[in-house]
Amino acid sequence: MNVDEELLDSKLEIKEKRGQALLVYCILSFVWIGITAVSLLFAASQGQKTEAEMLEEKIELLSTIPDGPGSELSADMYGDILEVSERSNYYFYEMMGANILTIALGLISVLLMFKLKKIGYFIYIIYSIFPLVVTAWLMGVTGFMGIITFGVTAVFSVTFMILYAYQLKRMS
Numbered sequence: 001m002n003v004d005e006e007l008l009d010s011k012l013e014i015k016e017k018r019g020q021a022l023l024v025y026c027i028l029s030f031v032w033i034g035i036t037a038v039s040l041l042f043a044a045s046q047g048q049k050t051e052a053e054m055l056e057e058k059i060e061l062l063s064t065i066p067d068g069p070g071s072e073l074s075a076d077m078y079g080d081i082l083e084v085s086e087r088s089n090y091y092f093y094e095m096m097g098a099n100i101l102t103i104a105l106g107l108i109s110v111l112l113m114f115k116l117k118k119i120g121y122f123i124y125i126i127y128s129i130f131p132l133v134v135t136a137w138l139m140g141v142t143g144f145m146g147i148i149t150f151g152v153t154a155v156f157s158v159t160f161m162i163l164y165a166y167q168l169k170r171m172s
């Protein structure tokens with residue numbers, strides 16, 4: 001058996017051991033991490049807003065609040081949006097740092113799991129929980145929009161932790 005055949009056999013063995021489900025989860029995670037990285041680059045290129053830009057954004061948003069039935073609910077939601085926007089801008093650099101760390105943790109963890117290393121799963125748990133903790137600490141989980149966003153993020157994080165947990169038997 002020559003070197004090429006041994007290499008091919010080794011790759012096939014790893015592919016079989018990885019299985020289809022783990023491959024799909026890793027691909028989905030890589031895509032999500034890529035989308036997050038692109039949005040982070042876009043946000044970083046925009047930079048932190050000045051007070052004048054924040055005031056202009058606030059005036060523009062408040063001018064779109066509809067009148068009539070249900071306007072109190074709309075006003076509350078717009079208030080939540082404004083609060084998140086103001087906090088995001090205030091903690092701009094802290095959030096950038098946390099997002100860079102989160103992307104790095106995610107990339108490392110998924111790459112390790114793709115290579116069938118069990119330690120990747122434990123790093124993935126940190127990757128999944130870290131942004132929730134940072135968001136709750138810096139931004140708070142207030143208002144309807146905050147609770148919904150936090151809840152949806154938590155559900156996706158827990159779902160993928162469970163999906164990857166079922167694949168631990170494939171990893172060493």
